[in-house]
Amino acid sequence: MAEVVGAVFDGLTLDGKYQLIGHIRSQVFLGHDKFSGEQVAVKIEVNDANSKSRLRHEHEVYNHLRDEVAAIPSVLWYGHVGEYSVMVMELLGPPLDRLLHKCGGTFAVSTVARLAVGAIGLLEYLHCKGFVHRDVKPANLLMGLGGQVGRVHLIDFGSAKRYRNGKMHAPYGEGIPLVGTLEYASLNAHLGLEVSRRDDMESLGYALVHMAKGLPWDGLETASSVTQRRERICEKMISTSAEELCDGLPIEFVAYLDHCRRLRYEEAPKYAACKYLFRYICGDDDAPYDWTLLGQNECVRKIAAVGKPDTFEVSANVITPDTISSLNCSVHTSTFI
Template sequence: MLQKQQKSIKNNLPSGQQQNKNMITQIDIKIGDSYKLTRKLCIGSFSEIFHGINLQNNMEVAVKLEPVNSKHQMLCYEAKLYKYFFSDGIIMDKGIPKIYQYYTEGEYNIMVMDLLGPSLEDLFNICNRKFSLKTILMLAELMLKRIEYIHHRYILHRDIKPANFLIGSGNNQNKLYIIDFGLSKRYLQRDGTHIPYRENKNLTGTARYASINTHLGIEQCRRDDLESLGYVLMYFLRGSLPWQCPKANNTKEKHWSIMEKKISTPVELLCQSFPVEFAKYLNYCRNLRFDEKPDYNYCQSLFKECFQKEGYNKDSNFDWNKIEQKQ
């Protein structure tokens, strides 16, 4: 059972973020005889992630907790997807954290996984919300590889954003991971055919980075993950996107305002004053057909050519590495 060993502490949640009444507000919590939670790492809409210690071998882990009475149960599905990604036997850098355990205990579903480092959103803030072009181009290559791999396994991520890409810890600090598959969906059906085209779908994912077709209620497919990545890259280049912080009275109005601004902003204007390869990438993604397999090599080539044209050295020396070295 979850054993609460210290009194409640007040969470420092971001402004406007409401805490689920079932969320844990304690630190130093013991889960059975196996793990101890030491500090909160982050909080989502339906779950929380803690830093944990394996009491058997002192290994540091991440522990994700989801209340069993949560309206949207996603953790069991997510744990199955993590295991599915590791079941293919392909020896390659998947960039996906390993799951050690998934089980239900007391009031919580519990998933124990690799402990990773900060997210790209965290690192963007550490770097004063400015990444160099070199860092962005190196990230583009790595992020594309992660998306290509999960597509290779017939899965759509459906929530591509900076917070869902994390660097590793320890010796893996230059390795990029993709996480959070709670909203993911299989795009290839069991009979080998692509999922059918549908309309009037609710928006799934994060509106800021969602594709235009997702805003329009069209069933998501591979092109939407790639278009979302394009907005993430432009977010890093620009520091913000034109449709951020819209004035709205509710979520529906907010999503509508974001969609209108996104549709009315030409790709060339969004990417103005930046290397032309970014505009080419976004235009390519937007022109893909619903069931078309993206040309991942072409997408990679755009950023590789830009990297070479700029004369950069591929040394995996990211902006945050330089800050760490100075400190």
């Protein structure tokens, strides 16, 4: 697909100024503004006469979100070239899955917590606009460039869906096909239930645990079929409590996931309280991310420090049972001793 599209668009100018110059990943290509030299991302989709364009839908969602939050990329142009739909967007930095690979497969807890604060804020904004993302995962969380280099951004709204029109919440439903990525989809999504705000938050929780230590179902890729793999992941999710899932991580991770899993279908997550939990872990907003320390001994030390008791003692001293109870969680108070 990438080679075919690249050959078709090689040297082509879009909207009189955006020229394709390279490939980034999947359906996303690198372009530049011929006049300013500014680099851009170009997302391309083959039109399908039998179904609504996913890229067109994504463009419509971006129109509802644009110009209000710097951590959601701007759409610069949308149009059609032959049998393709094309969207030119603000270029962002690397996705978290790629940075995770560069850092050896895990991030320090402080890095994950700092990312959590930003990502929760993004989901809060998206939900405030009436949408759920439905595919929250490290690959859809990108760091910025330039003045936004330390800020996490949310992308890929092709699966996004309105959960609310005005003040009316979408009705509860069952037998719903799973949308998103198996490893990070919520338990409700795996069970075929209609998703809502709680499910985006739960998916983020799985992404955070994956980046901090890995998920119990990360090793299930060897299943013989997608259906079998989904069944195994679902079984593992059902049998794994939040405390077991976050074993070795600060109690804030347990409290967060427990809160997400206990939310009712139409209930709004307690975004401020969730951000409050992770702020205690990450501390200074200007603390370096792990990938900024690559090649330095400190990076190795921080990654290796995941699970060390002294990291968690600080966290336990500032988070109280009252904070946990505000999230309607059932974390054992003995954890604070």
